[in-house]
Amino acid sequence: MFEYIIKRFLFAVPILIGVNLITFALFFMVNTPEDMARAQLGAKQTTPEMIQSWKVENGYDKPLFFNGDAAGFDKVTETLFSQESLKLFAFDFGQSDSGRQISADIQERMGPSLAIALPTFIIGLVTTIALALLIVLFRGSTLDTVTMMVAVAIMSVSGLFYIIAGQVLFSKVWHWVPISGYTPGWEGVKFLILPVLIGVFAGLGAGMRWYRSIFLEEMSKDYVRTAKAKGLSDIKVLFGHVLHNGMLPILTGVVVVIPTLFMGSLIMESFFGIPGLGSYTIDAINAQDFGIVKAMVFLGSVLYIIGLILTDISYTFFDPRVKLS
C-alpha cells in the first residue's frame, strides 16, 4: 500500500507539470512579461530600457522555455518556465501585487475557509444521505414523487438566490443572525450558521437525487432479495446491507471533495465576508492579481490529486476485494 501511494504521487508529477504548463501558457505567453511591465509601470511612454529593468527586477528577464545562452542542463532550467514551476513545487508562491507573501496569506486564510466548508460538508452529507435513505423506504409512493419534484425545484434555483434570500430573511427582516462577518473561535459561530445552512440546503436537491439513485440501484440487486427472503425488514436491509454496499459509489463522489474543502467557496465567502481562500481568490480575480490566481490554481490541482489518491485508499476500507498495487 505504501508503495502504491508513492507510485501515485510520482504519477501526479507529470500532471502537475501539465497544470503548470497551462497556467504558464495563460499567464506568460498570452500576457507576456512586456505586457506586465507596461501594465505595472503604467506610463504611456515606456522605453525598452525601462521594461528591461523592470523585468530584471522582477526576475522575468529569462527566455520562456529554452535558454540558448546557458550551458548544458541549464539550457532548460535557466528559463522562466522552470523557474516559475519549480518554485510552485516547493509551495513558494512568491509575492502578490500588494507585496505580501502569498504562502503566508494562504496559511492564514485556510482556517476561516475550513470553518465554513467543513461543517457544510459534514452536515450536508449526513442530511442528504439520511433523507435519501428515508425516501428509498417510501419508494414508488406519492411521497417519493413529490419529494423528487421538490428536489428538482431546489436544484433549479440559482445558488445566488438562496444566499440573497437567506440574508434578507434571516438577517435583515428577522434579525436572527448577523448579515456577514467573521471572528475566529466560538464567538464566530453566529456568523457561520447562515452560510452553513444555506450551503446544506442548496446542495440538498442534487444530493438527494444522486444518493437515491445509488440506493435504488443497490435495492434491485440479488443480495437484497435474498436478505428480504430471509425475512429481514426493509429498515434492516437498508441500514445493514444497502448503505454498506452503496458506500463505494458514494466514496467515489465524496472523498475527492474533502481536500478541496481547503479552497473554500468563492461565492459563499464573498457574500458573507469571511476572510477565507474563496474570497481571497475572488478579490485576486477582481484586482487581476495573476500571482494569487496562479497559486490557487496550483493548490487546487494538488488538492484534487490528493483527493483522487485518498479515494483509492478509502475503497480498501469498505471493500476488502480492492487491493492497491
Add this chain to the structure above:
Amino acid sequence: MSFVWLWTDILVWTLVLVLIGAVRSIRRSEQIRKQWFYILKSPIAMSAAIVLSFYLLFALLDSVHFQYTPSKQGEATEQTVSSANNQGVLSLLDVILQHLRDKTERTYSAPFATHEYSTSLSYDESGAVTQVYRPLKFGGQHWTGSHTILDDVMVKTAIPFLFSCIFIAFIFTIHLGWGFVKTRGNYIDYYANQPDPKDELPWGAAYFTLFLLVFLFSWFYYLSHFYHVLGTDKVGQDVLYQAVKSIRTGVLIGLLTTLVMLPLALILGISAGYFKGWVDDVIQYVYTTLNSIPGVLLIAAAVLMMQVIITNNSDWFGSTEERADLRLLFLIFILGLTSWTGLCRLLRAETLKISQVEYVTAAKSFGLSPFRIIQKHITPNLMHLVLIALVLDFSGLVLAEAVLSYVGVGVDPTTASWGNMINQARLEMAREPMVWWSLFSAFAFMFTLVLAANLFSDRVQTVLDPRRNN
C-alpha cells in the same frame, strides 16, 4: 437599414440548421422516432419542451441584428426623445419591444407604480422645499384615479386573455386540420380504430402549457404599454425588457458551449477508446490535467487573459456591440474547452466496451478502415450518451453564467444577462425600503428555464439511459 451578423448570431443559426438537419434524419429512423415519442409522452416533458422552445424562440428573435439609423425628416419631436436609444445595432426583439426601450424613467419605480419609488426634493412657487414622490414619465400615466390600479389591471387582462384564447383555438384548428389531412378525411374512423388510445402524445398538457405561456407573454406585452410591469431599475430602464433580453445570453451559453465541447469530446473520447495505446495515454493525460484544475479558477484565469487580449488589441472591434459579442463568444469557447472532459471520459469508456463487441471485430476482419468503423458502428451507439450529456449540461451552464458574472469573469457588463442583473441588483436588497423586483425578475426567468431544462433532461435520461430504463 442593413443586417449585421454578430459571431454568436452566425453560430446560433448554424446550430438551428444542424438541428433541423438532425430532425430530418431522425424522422427517417423508426427507432429514434420512437424514442422521442416516449420522451414526449410524459406530460411533464412535453410541457418542459414547450417552455424550452419558447425561450429558444426569444433567443432566436434576439439573434437577428441590423444596423438602424433613424430617418432625419419627420416626427422631429418624437425622434429626439428616442433617437438616443435607437441608434446602433438593434435586434428583431428590440423592435418588438420598442415601446419598452423608449419609456425610460428617471430612477427606481416599483411594478405597476405611477410614482417614483423614493422621494425627491421639490421646490414650489414660494420657494419652500418639500419631499414628494414624483410621478413617472410613462408608467401608469393613462390612469385617471377614478378606480384602483388593481381594477384597471383586471380590466386590461381581458384583452390578452381573449387573444390567447383565439390563438390557441387557431393552433388547435390547424392541428385538427393536419390530423384530417393525415388521415385522409377518415378522422373519426381512424381514431376510433386506434389500437391503443394511450398511444397519443399528451396534447392536453401541451395545450395547457402553451395557453399559459401565450397568455403570460401577451399579458406582459399588452400591459407593458401602460405600466412598468416589473418596475424599473436604478437608471430607470424597464426590468421586463432587461429580463427578456437576457434570455438570449442564457440560452446561447447553454447551447453554443455544447457545440464547442461536442467535437472535442467526441473525437478525443472515441480515438482514446478505439486506438488505445499511446493515443489513449496522451488523451487521458490531457483530460486528467484539465480536470485537476478547479473549474471556476481555470475559467477565471482564461477570462482574465482574454480581457488582457481585448485591451491590448482594442482596434480589432468596431463597435461596443461587437466587443461585447466577442467577449460572449470567448466565454462560450472557454466554457466549452473546460467542460468536455466529463463527456470525453464517458465516451472513452463506452467505446472501449463497444469495440470489444462481435460486430466490430467482424467489421475489422472485413477490412473496413478504422474511420468507417467509427463512423458506422461506434458513433451511432454513443449518441444516447451525447444527448444525455447535452441536456444535462444545459441547465448547469445557465446557472454558471450567473455565478461567473458575479465573480466578474462572466459576460461583458454591457450585455444583458441574468447574472449581470443579479450582480447589479444585489446591493439594492440592502436599501430601505427594499428594491426587490430586479432580482426577483432575473431569478424567476432563470428558474423557469432551468427547471424546464432539468425536467426535460430527466425524462431524456429515463428513456435513453439503458441503466435507468427497466
